[in-house]
Amino acid sequence: xxxxxxxxxxxxxxxxxxxxxxxxxxxxxxxxxxxxxxxxxxxxxxxxxxxxxxxxxxxxxxxxxxxxxxxxxxxxxxxxxxxxxxxxxxxxxxxxxxxxxxxxxxxxxxxxxxxxxxxxxxxxxxxxxxxxxxxxxxxxxxxxxxxxxxxxxxxxxxxxxxxxxxxxxxxxxxxxxxxxxxxx
Numbered sequence: 001x002x003x004x005x006x007x008x009x010x011x012x013x014x015x016x017x018x019x020x021x022x023x024x025x026x027x028x029x030x031x032x033x034x035x036x037x038x039x040x041x042x043x044x045x046x047x048x049x050x051x052x053x054x055x056x057x058x059x060x061x062x063x064x065x066x067x068x069x070x071x072x073x074x075x076x077x078x079x080x081x082x083x084x085x086x087x088x089x090x091x092x093x094x095x096x097x098x099x100x101x102x103x104x105x106x107x108x109x110x111x112x113x114x115x116x117x118x119x120x121x122x123x124x125x126x127x128x129x130x131x132x133x134x135x136x137x138x139x140x141x142x143x144x145x146x147x148x149x150x151x152x153x154x155x156x157x158x159x160x161x162x163x164x165x166x167x168x169x170x171x172x173x174x175x176x177x178x179x180x181x182x183x184x
Contacts (some may be wrong), residue, residue, distance in 0.1 A: 002143065004063070004151035005136045011055045011130045017183075018175055019121045020045050024182040026114045031159075037105030039181070040113070042174050044097050048096045051124070052093065052165050056086045062154045063139065078135050085127045092120035153155040 022043055027037055064079050072079050096116035103110050143151075159168060 002006055002140045002151075004054045004148050004155060005140055007152065007155060008055065008058065008063070009094055009136065011050075012132060014123065014172065014175060015047075015051045015126060015157040018043060019124055020053070021175070021178045021182045022117050026109055026117050028182065036109065037100070037103060039178060040100050043178060044093065044100060046171055046174060047120075048097075049163055050166070052086070054159055054168075055174065056089075057162055058158055060086065061149055061158060066143055066147055066151065066159060067135075067139060072138070072142070078130075082127070082131065082135060085123060085130075089123055089127070089183060092116050092123060096120060121132060135155055139147060 022040075025040060025043070053177055059082065064074060064083070065080055068074055074083060093116075096113060099110060099112035099116055103113060163171070
């Protein structure tokens with residue numbers, strides 16, 4: 001199995017965990033509303049930095065370009081679908097972030113946050129399934145071992161450049177803390 005694809009699948013697991021945390025935040029008991037404001041800001045940062053900037057960045061900058069070279073154009077087919085979904089996800093995330101910033105954290109979670117969050121959760125869960133079960137299988141067949149090694153190196157360099165060395169661990173520490181708080 002391709003190491004670069006394995007890395008992306010592993011990142012999907014963290015993103016799915018964050019989606020479950022978000023789901024619990026917006027649907028859980030209404031106690032400790034004030035602490036949810038800071039937690040939501042942290043989770044939005046996770047989605048912006050890790051899921052979008054880092055994970056989607058690796059796909060858009062490297063994987064999709066290699067798939068294009070292998071005959072899967074970004075103007076149609078599975079690559080186009082993934083690019084479109086990345087764009088829609090960014091829109092939902094922007095809506096959610098704006099609603100969180102407008103919220104004072106004192107009353108119940110506003111409907112605007114819940115709607116944007118549920119749309120984002122639904123989109124990303126379906127998106128991850130498509131990538132794991134269609135796009136990544138296609139990539140494993142279409143891309144050579146040499147391209148896989150190249151992608152793995154490019155992913156590591158990209159991550160260091162985009163989020164910085166050690167930031168990956170900080171992001172996962174946040175995810176662990178929020179998991180303890182919302183998933184146990």
